[in-house]
Amino acid sequence: MYFPSDAFPADLPLDAYDVVIPCYNRAHVVADAVASVLAQTAAPSRVIVVDDGSRDSSADVIRALAAAHPGRIEAAILPRNGGASNARNVGASLCASPWIAFLDSDDVWLPGAADALLRGAMTSGADVIVGHFARLESGAAPSEPECGWDGGCIRTGLRSGGVIGPSWSIVRRETVFDIGGFDPSFHNCNDWDFYTRAAAAAATFARINETVALYRTVAGARLVNDHEKGAENARRVLSHPYFRHRQS
Template sequence: MHPHPQQAPHVSVVVIGYDDVAHIADAVRSALAQGPAVREVVAVDDCSSDGTFELLTRLAGTEPKVRVIRRESNSGGCGSPRNTGIDAVTSPYVMFLDSDDVLPPGAVDALLAAAVKERAEVAGGLCVRRELPSGREVPWQDRLYAENTVLARPAELPRLVHDTLCVNKLYRSDFLREHDIRFPEGRFPYEDFVFTARVLAAGPRLALVPEQVYVWHVRRSAEQLSISLDRAGIDNWRARIEASRTAYEILLNAGQKELARAARAKFLDHELRMYARELGLRDAEYRSAWWTLTREYLTEYDAADWALNPAAPGRLLARVVLASPEPRDLPRLRELAARPARLCPPYVRAEDGTPIWSRDLPQLTLEPYLTRAVELLPLAVDGELRPRTGDTRLRLRLHEMYGRLAEAGPEALEVEWRHREEGSTAQRATLPLTPGADGTWSAETPVDLAALGAGTWDLRLHVRLADGTARETTAHARTGDGRLRRSAVASLRYGVLLVQPYATHSGSLSVRVAAGVRGVADVLRNRLRRLMR
């Protein structure tokens, strides 16, 4: 009989940190607060110089469960200190925690209970990304953790390769040691990719739980961005490709062909789309290098990789990159990389009527879109917001796509504005679609800016079809004169509103609203500060 997990001290939590004196104590305390199931908290300091080690030493003096290990030199990454922790733990199970994150209450109990009950070598749960300072939380790969699930082997659920995090899981210590599963040493960005691939390659029994077990703090305003956020340099993309390639090879060499192919598909759907959305923010030198690196990596894909789900947006994006030696069609690719994807015009056909990407790339066909379910098509909607005192209007235009929409009979657009930080929604409406002579459908609605209030609002749409199905999408941001301007609008409630429709990194229509004289003054002050830098 296994002891009750809430009574037996079965778990070691490895906390790693480097020059993070401001946050690491909170991380350690969140591990200690998990209760009696935690036998020890092994805090590994990666040779900090800001007082992190001294803080941990003082904390260990008052907390007998805390054990501090100081590395003699800084490793330059997260893998080496975690390996130090793996070597040091004395408990049957181990978890990992980064110094700037926290474990929510009950995390260890939820994972340990599942691991013990199901005799699983690995137990995983839901991680949420908490944006700071707003506190907005976004679940990470929540489809995997919608319900309690037990897998005899990872291949039963290939989508597991999408969750590359190591921190939202509990591992049997002897399982890691038996299979020599470790992180890459030294400076190796995206070390989680490799570690997770090694775990999956070993074929563990897994238990997945719907409980929230990890809070990933996202600090975009930090002086030193985390590796996952610091994507401005081409070395970051090079590292991401190398980590993805290594993960694929680990799975393939272990005979996990289905998981290996899923990992390649994940690169197209996640990595490629994320970085393609941001290409417009980079200079020509970066874009050229990015294009070259991406083409080189994609040449490693085989026919079976391309055959899987050929209508997926990431695959079409990748095919465009492969078909051209130089960067091209970046605005259109950005729209295709959006979530949900938008395939914007022009909708070109070859001489035989086959849909193609463009006339100068006739070999790049779009035939899969002729048979894909309409509710899964990357539909394109243009959105135009014109702020005016007393009469702000939102104009929407839905584009036809090779005759598929006319067959489905688009009837209405369901519209809502979603507050980016709070997640609340406002001004929901269902707008009838009016067909136009140019093969498009249009709709229009007033927008009460004062009712929206201060903050950043994202436009969300559902295209309602005649058979009752719907396709979720967003709107491509545009204005009549090609510019998105900031406007001052009189308001009975606030006196004045400062309104700026704008395009997100993926080209989607959003709007920023500053309310009242104080809100407007803050915007102008921040703008002046940026100009003076």
């Protein structure tokens, strides 16, 4: 597995990015996600952790993290569950840095992830930077790094499926707001819809070769397991006018 170097892109400001971590019933792992961000050599301006009306002790864990890291972590505690899209949008509304990373609460960044993503932003000039990830099943070693997008035509890549994940990408803040953030009407496939709408709005994409995140399988419900709803939402994404064109 390739691990990025610790060299920070010198031409980027120290407040170049914020991280939004949506959390629903992940009290047992959300601190791991936060710790993986705080450990980055290229430190974020802020880490905004949004509790999406969890029924477990996630809100208490998040408040404790914010109290332990004043000025670095902000807790946004929502009174009821509104879904991952709404939680990400709430977090994004609190961001001021030019780049936003959306890290899922059950995933973690690898050492040097922020360096690699910001370096990709600096060198490519693109609006969305996409890295590789490795799957981590409970009790097993990380899988070989993968990225669903081959780095070629982004329209072709997105037409083939949800090939970009929030945990291994970073997005220009103005792009997030230009397209109105994530669509709360999507129960799942919300990230696929988000990147499709970004591409349709002429956002540019660049892929880097570094492995930046571990996609973890942890205890708890996962939207990807709702196959019937997933199929319905996939049809919704693929019906977007963006996919009627042949070329990117």
